[in-house]
Amino acid sequence: MKAHPQDYIKIMREEIIKEEQASFMNQVGAVFGYLTSASLGQMADQALAREQSVAIRENAVENLPELLETFEKNAVKNGMEVLWAADAEEARSIIKDLVKKHEVKVITKGKSMISEEIDLNHYLEAELGVKIYEGDLGELIVQMRGTPPFHIVGPAINLNIQQIAQTLVDHIGMEYTEDAKAIANYVRTFMRRQFEQADMGITGVNMAVASTGSIILVENEGNIRWSTAAPKVHVAIMSLEKVVADMADAFHIMEMLSRSCTGQGMTSYVSVLSGPRAAGEYDGAEKMYVVILDNGRSDIYQDPFLRQALKCIRCGRCGTACPIYLTVGAYPYGWCYPGPMGTVISPLLLGLDDTYDVYQACTLCGGCKSVCPAGIDHVELFYHYRAMKVAGDKRFKAVPVSPVERAGFKSWAAAMKNPTLYEKSVGLIRYYLNLGSKEGQVSKMPGPLKAWSAYRDLPLAEKTFHQYWAEREKTSVSEKEAAAGSDKGGQDHE
Amino acid sequence: MQRISLFIPCAVDALLGDVGADTVRLLSSLGFELIYHAEQTCCGQPAISAGHVDLARDIAKRFIEIFEDDEIIVSPSGSCVNTVKNDYPRLLSDEPEWHLRALNLGEKVYEISQFLVDQAGIEDVHASFTGKIAYHKSCHLLRALGIDLQPQKLLSHVKGAEIVPLNAAEQCCGFGGQFAIKYPQVSHALVRQKTQNFLQTGAEVLIVSDPGCLLNIGGYLHRNHPHLKARHLVSFLAQNLEGGVSI
Numbered sequence A: 001m002k003a004h005p006q007d008y009i010k011i012m013r014e015e016i017i018k019e020e021q022a023s024f025m026n027q028v029g030a031v032f033g034y035l036t037s038a039s040l041g042q043m044a045d046q047a048l049a050r051e052q053s054v055a056i057r058e059n060a061v062e063n064l065p066e067l068l069e070t071f072e073k074n075a076v077k078n079g080m081e082v083l084w085a086a087d088a089e090e091a092r093s094i095i096k097d098l099v100k101k102h103e104v105k106v107i108t109k110g111k112s113m114i115s116e117e118i119d120l121n122h123y124l125e126a127e128l129g130v131k132i133y134e135g136d137l138g139e140l141i142v143q144m145r146g147t148p149p150f151h152i153v154g155p156a157i158n159l160n161i162q163q164i165a166q167t168l169v170d171h172i173g174m175e176y177t178e179d180a181k182a183i184a185n186y187v188r189t190f191m192r193r194q195f196e197q198a199d200m201g202i203t204g205v206n207m208a209v210a211s212t213g214s215i216i217l218v219e220n221e222g223n224i225r226w227s228t229a230a231p232k233v234h235v236a237i238m239s240l241e242k243v244v245a246d247m248a249d250a251f252h253i254m255e256m257l258s259r260s261c262t263g264q265g266m267t268s269y270v271s272v273l274s275g276p277r278a279a280g281e282y283d284g285a286e287k288m289y290v291v292i293l294d295n296g297r298s299d300i301y302q303d304p305f306l307r308q309a310l311k312c313i314r315c316g317r318c319g320t321a322c323p324i325y326l327t328v329g330a331y332p333y334g335w336c337y338p339g340p341m342g343t344v345i346s347p348l349l350l351g352l353d354d355t356y357d358v359y360q361a362c363t364l365c366g367g368c369k370s371v372c373p374a375g376i377d378h379v380e381l382f383y384h385y386r387a388m389k390v391a392g393d394k395r396f397k398a399v400p401v402s403p404v405e406r407a408g409f410k411s412w413a414a415a416m417k418n419p420t421l422y423e424k425s426v427g428l429i430r431y432y433l434n435l436g437s438k439e440g441q442v443s444k445m446p447g448p449l450k451a452w453s454a455y456r457d458l459p460l461a462e463k464t465f466h467q468y469w470a471e472r473e474k475t476s477v478s479e480k481e482a483a484a485g486s487d488k489g490g491q492d493h494e
Numbered sequence B: 001m002q003r004i005s006l007f008i009p010c011a012v013d014a015l016l017g018d019v020g021a022d023t024v025r026l027l028s029s030l031g032f033e034l035i036y037h038a039e040q041t042c043c044g045q046p047a048i049s050a051g052h053v054d055l056a057r058d059i060a061k062r063f064i065e066i067f068e069d070d071e072i073i074v075s076p077s078g079s080c081v082n083t084v085k086n087d088y089p090r091l092l093s094d095e096p097e098w099h100l101r102a103l104n105l106g107e108k109v110y111e112i113s114q115f116l117v118d119q120a121g122i123e124d125v126h127a128s129f130t131g132k133i134a135y136h137k138s139c140h141l142l143r144a145l146g147i148d149l150q151p152q153k154l155l156s157h158v159k160g161a162e163i164v165p166l167n168a169a170e171q172c173c174g175f176g177g178q179f180a181i182k183y184p185q186v187s188h189a190l191v192r193q194k195t196q197n198f199l200q201t202g203a204e205v206l207i208v209s210d211p212g213c214l215l216n217i218g219g220y221l222h223r224n225h226p227h228l229k230a231r232h233l234v235s236f237l238a239q240n241l242e243g244g245v246s247i
Helices: A005-016 A019-041 A046-062 A064-077 A088-101 A113-117 A120-128 A137-145 A161-172 A180-197 A223-229 A247-261 A297-302 A306-311 A323-328 A339-350 A356-360 A367-371 A378-391 A403-416 A419-435 A447-453 A465-483 B010-014 B017-029 B045-050 B053-067 B078-091 B096-106 B112-119 B139-144 B149-156 B184-201 B211-224 B233-238
Strands: A081-085 A106-109 A131-134 A200-203 A207-209 A214-219 A233-239 A269-273 A287-293 B003-006 B033-035 B073-075 B109-111 B128-135 B159-163 B205-208 B229-232
Touching: A005 A323, A005 A356, A005 B184, A019 A046, A019 A247, A019 A323, A046 A064, A046 A247, A046 A306, A064 A081, A064 A207, A064 A287, A081 A088, A088 A120, A088 A200, A088 A233, A088 A287, A106 A180, A106 A223, A113 A120, A113 A233, A120 A131, A131 A137, A137 A161, A137 A180, A161 A180, A180 A223, A200 A223, A207 A247, A214 A223, A214 A233, A214 A247, A223 A233, A223 A269, A297 A306, A297 A339, A306 A339, A306 A378, A323 A339, A323 B184, A339 A356, A339 A367, A339 A378, A356 A378, A367 A378, A367 B139, A378 B045, A403 A419, A403 B045, A403 B053, A419 B010, A465 B010, A465 B017, B003 B017, B010 B017, B010 B211, B017 B033, B017 B112, B017 B233, B045 B053, B045 B078, B053 B078, B053 B096, B073 B112, B078 B096, B078 B109, B078 B139, B109 B112, B112 B149, B112 B233, B128 B149, B128 B184, B149 B159, B149 B233, B184 B211, B205 B211, B205 B233, B211 B229, B229 B233
Parallel strands: A081 A287, A106 A131, A106 A200, A200 A233, A233 A287, B003 B033, B003 B073, B073 B109, B128 B159, B128 B205, B205 B229
Antiparallel strands: A207 A214, A214 A269
């Protein structure tokens, strides 16, 4: 999909008033939160398991160049062809050439975030007129509707059955029914025909294993198995951080991914692919390509602090712990990565200016960080993005923050360093707040503070703490004096 | 008795002076001697979260200079304690001497429930209250400082108070500092959700431990459900002390 995070506020305003969606999203958060917590809780030592997955991802990201080299060497040895794409455009053109070379008419797909990131479907359809079918039921539905996936494993999770049924009626000739089983069966039969006639399967990659040159794919519907086993050509596209050192690492990440994503110890299908169909084998692609996409990730790798953004395993558990995502939904994020996952990666891939609202519209509550199986420190990252924006970090496409904002913070800081100025400022603020105040609550506020008072009052105590303390000191001094026999009484006691 | 230096956040000073006064009442009633550096202002958190880190650095250094000779520093705000404890060392990581001073200071700074329960070993402050209360788990207390049971222990000893479970107690109330002004619709949706969960408990008081949550939830309740109250933990305890207390 085309990225448009600049429209965050506009889309957020449209989405936030959808009451039905909001109440549903709350259930999604609660259900996924429960399922994933329960599943992780079943592990013999959950804390240790997390420590291990953090270490595995840290090791993978720290040793990225070496691991990628080893992966390439072993994958080639296994008979795969490895192709490197510096950016989305190059990836699209590599795949376009493969489609042309193999005279492909029909493509079936396994759900892939990278495919969304490089907007592959639209490009291939427009350039070559090729037919593309998403194999994952939810992804197929959103493909037909032309909307981005709403959730990383539940792309159509925000749609009700009426909307889903109507989409299938409109696009693939289903007879209208609201019977979920009948709908699934219809799509199953429909997709089987596509899998059987497909010339090429395109999938993502969940883990690439350096030591064996294998790729691993996890799923629950069997469509990825079809796309990798039936068509003559299989193209797997991966972003370069997907590599891990060895099978043991890969399987631990796989387990953490499954438990953190859907609450399963293991998904229904796990495909470990170590090369194209060999002589005597009865299934598998005859030709297998792995496209490794950079698209700005090397720039992230260059920065030792930002590098942690590459640790993400795309489980989406952060989303179920994010009050913002559960409130505004996926669309405001304006790209294929919704929720905190997007807040981590989109600013670095798309630039800090275009994604401004994505990382500013966050209360820094730390829910995401507390559940992340990869050990990403979201809160520190988001602080960092804001600081990079203020400073105008050119590497990640930021111009310095406006002189007006800067001047505002400078005068604020000056007041914070000068107690007299501070007290005067507090007095001034309290004066203006008091104009709209009644019985300790301010209901009307001036200027930008209207954004606050539009929805709620503001408690305003009768005195500042400084005043309270000064009076207390005075009282205790006079009490001491009284106790010492001085006849300087008559002070007001509170 | 131990001498405690009070770290009163700017939001408490400017808007919630009563919470500061209640902090004094509570700690005095427990016999602590209190000092207050009147030259203290703000810990700098607004500048840090807005990304103006250079400005925050100067404020942090000033804060360190004011407080570093104190034995123990206590604040009624987990969020501001987190800034001093966890953000200062990171903020000053390029200046070894200041970094060390920040770390040293950080070890002496406590959120009030953390201080009472973990340091002073006090769980029963001798308060009583008849009625149902619910407890909101403020984000920075819970996730940034790992303070979860301490406030609940203090509440569990309040005679007559029935603590009822709050659904999604650990979910953010939507304050987020400047967030509430920059994204008012989102902030509103979150505080409304928090309030709905609170309404479902049937409790009449929602206890919070951070001034930010109190401004947000308290202001929202006052506008929309004036018969219900949000109270800061220290206010709830200080105002329900048995037998009254001299200030």
